[in-house]
Amino acid sequence: xxxxxxxxxxxxxxxxxxxxxxxxxxxxxxxxxxxxxxxxxxxxxxxxxxxxxxxxxxxxxxxxxxxxxxxxxxxxxxxxxxxxxxxxxxxxxxxxxxxxxxxxxxxxxxxxx
Amino acid sequence: xxxxxxxxxxxxxxxxxxxxxxxxxxxxxxxxxxxxxxxxxxxxxxxxxxxxxxxxxxxxxxxxxxxxxxxxxxxxxxxxxxxxxxxxxxxxxxxxxxxxxxxxxxxxxxxx
Numbered sequence: 768x769x770x771x772x773x774x775x776x777x778x779x780x781x782x783x784x785x786x787x788x789x790x791x792x793x794x795x796x797x798x799x800x801x802x803x804x805x806x807x808x809x810x811x812x813x814x815x816x817x818x819x820x821x822x823x824x825x826x827x828x829x830x831x832x833x834x835x836x837x838x839x840x841x842x843x844x845x846x847x848x849x850x851x852x853x854x855x856x857x858x859x860x861x862x863x864x865x866x867x868x869x870x871x872x873x874x875x876x877x878x879x880x
Numbered sequence: 881x882x883x884x885x886x887x888x889x890x891x892x893x894x895x896x897x898x899x900x901x902x903x904x905x906x907x908x909x910x911x912x913x914x915x916x917x918x919x920x921x922x923x924x925x926x927x928x929x930x931x932x933x934x935x936x937x938x939x940x941x942x943x944x945x946x947x948x949x950x951x952x953x954x955x956x957x958x959x960x961x962x963x964x965x966x967x968x969x970x971x972x973x974x975x976x977x978x979x980x981x982x983x984x985x986x987x988x989x990x991x992x
Contacts, residue, residue: 800980809886809970809983810923855922859980867913867938868981872922 773856773871780846781879788854788874789840796858799832799839800868804853813854814841846878882907886971886984893958893965893991901956901987903971910976912954916940917968917986926969929954958989966991 771790780786790799798817802810814825816832816839823830829842839856856871884905893899903912914926925938929948943962948954954973958965968988972981 798980802983807986807988809972809985811983812980815980857980867925867928870923872920 771856771858771869771871773874775874776872777875777877779877779879782846782848784846786843786846786850786876787840788856789838790856790858790871791838792858792869793837794858794860794869795836796860796869797836798859799830800857800859801828801830801839801841802855802857804855804873806852810853810855843876846876848878848880851876851878884971884973884982884984886969886987888987889985891987891989893989895991896960898957898959899989901958901969901971901989903954903956903984904952905954905973905982905984906952907973907975907982908951909973909982910951911974912948913972913974913981914938914944914946914954914956915970915972917970923970926956965989 771792773790800815801813803813804810814823814830819836820834821832827844853873853875855873857868859868887902911930913928915923917923924940926944927938927946929935932951935946935948945957968986970986971984974981
């Protein structure tokens with residue numbers, strides 16, 4: 768099945784640093800989503816983007832829906848230890864594609880105190 | 881509070897045995913999904929269901945079976961035909977085709 772190209776695969780940063788990760792696709796999506804997964808748990812939705820060019824913030828998180836509809840990025844500002852986890856991007860075609868999400872491979876974030 | 885519940889959290893199975901993973905949601909969502917997660921491989925779709933009594937194969941359906949007799953429930957059976965069943969299994973639901981998923985907390989299956 769198709770998957771998104773998510774990068775970087777992993778990041779090791781110091782507490783207080785900013786983080787940036789992105790996803791690209793050869794296909795157009797109508798919705799971009801960003802999830803965070805804590806160890807041993809299911810992913811939790813962080814931000815949903817529904818419109819090309821849309822820039823949305825959720826606290827220290829900021830995400831953008833690329834203008835071409837083929838990419839998205841997620842920024843985390845002033846990282847803290849609880850930001851540790853796996854971050855997934857996901858694209859949704861919607862409509863007749865029955866809502867099947869296409870996921871990126873994930874970015875593993877480690878934050879050193 | 882509405883949510884999606886997977887049980888059990890940890891499951892051990894002997895080789896050659898079938899095992900069923902439970903997934904229940906009280907969000908009144910029409911669509912439900914099963915994903916498998918292996919280290920470094922992201923999420924792979926096993927089966928999905930858009931409506932009661934209907935389901936479709938995902939990308940890695942071989943060795944798995946599902947049923948959707950009730951809107952709230954979408955159990956996954958891992959059969960003995962699944963060659964490498966040890967993994968973390970995630971169930972999800974969504975309101976319709978234009979919204980993202982709500983995930984359960986997962987079941988870790990280990991074949992011993």
